[in-house]
Amino acid sequence: MTSLITLGTFAVSIQQRDHFIKGQLSQDWYEKYPAIFDEDDLRLAKTQPRNHFYEWLAAILIYHSTGYYSLVEKYQFTKKGHKHKQEVIEKINSATLNTALLHHGNYGFVQCPDLLVYAPDFSDWYFCEVKGGTDRLREKQELHFQELKELTGKPVQLVRFYLVGKSVSN
Numbered sequence: 001m002t003s004l005i006t007l008g009t010f011a012v013s014i015q016q017r018d019h020f021i022k023g024q025l026s027q028d029w030y031e032k033y034p035a036i037f038d039e040d041d042l043r044l045a046k047t048q049p050r051n052h053f054y055e056w057l058a059a060i061l062i063y064h065s066t067g068y069y070s071l072v073e074k075y076q077f078t079k080k081g082h083k084h085k086q087e088v089i090e091k092i093n094s095a096t097l098n099t100a101l102l103h104h105g106n107y108g109f110v111q112c113p114d115l116l117v118y119a120p121d122f123s124d125w126y127f128c129e130v131k132g133g134t135d136r137l138r139e140k141q142e143l144h145f146q147e148l149k150e151l152t153g154k155p156v157q158l159v160r161f162y163l164v165g166k167s168v169s170n
Contacts, residue, residue, distance in 0.1 A: 004129060004137070004145060004158040012057060012132070014165045020056070021049040029056055035069050035120075036060070038084045044073045054132030055114045058159040062117055062128065070128070071116040076101050091122040096152040100127075103144075103151060110144040113156050126154045132161035 019025040026045040030037045036059050037045075045052045052073060059070035075085045089097065101112060113127035127148060131137060137158070145156040 004142075005155045006158045006160065007062070007128070009160040009162065010061070011164045012054075012161045014163045014167045016057075017053050017163065018167055020045075020053040023049060026052075026056065029060065033060060033063065036063060037072070040082055040084070041073045054130045054135075054159075054161050057132075057161065058128065058130040059115055059117075061159070062115070066117075068117050068119055068124075071118070072114065075116045076112045088118065088122075089116075092118055092125050093122070094125065096154075097125060100148050100151050103147060105140075105144045105147055108140055110140050112148070113145060117157070126157055127152075128157040128159060130159050130161070133163055 016025065023046050026042060026049065030042045030045075037056070041052075041056075045056065055072045059072055062068055062070055069088075071085050071088055074082060075089070089101070097116075104110070113129040115128040115130065116125060117128050118125040127145070129137065129141070129145065149155050
């Protein structure tokens, strides 16, 4: 049983995922949501398209339902050249967030949750894990996320997606 708080479980069409994998949808979303996705996010989405669709979609759904923005793709590693992400983390200015980003646990390396979600005025933030298709929450992730909750006082949120429809080949 997960200790995460589920924000929702959503159906998504296989065709939409395929459109993202082809690079068309990521470009559209990058242009439509500049407050969420930066050039580095777009680069990663185009070079590793199968790995980022669900995270991007969750960031958009969270934005439309709460007005909060998200950092996606490697925000935990901002010291390695992700200027925009580093600036956001500095503006959030949270000691507990900084501690959580450095935390690794005692059960092997597990990264932070997929999204760092934050208020546009940087007054609030939380983590969100995204699972789609056949991807499932692993026990090591669950342990790590429980420790993050204890460190920050903020439960990790969870968004799930499942695919519907048939793939269309072009």
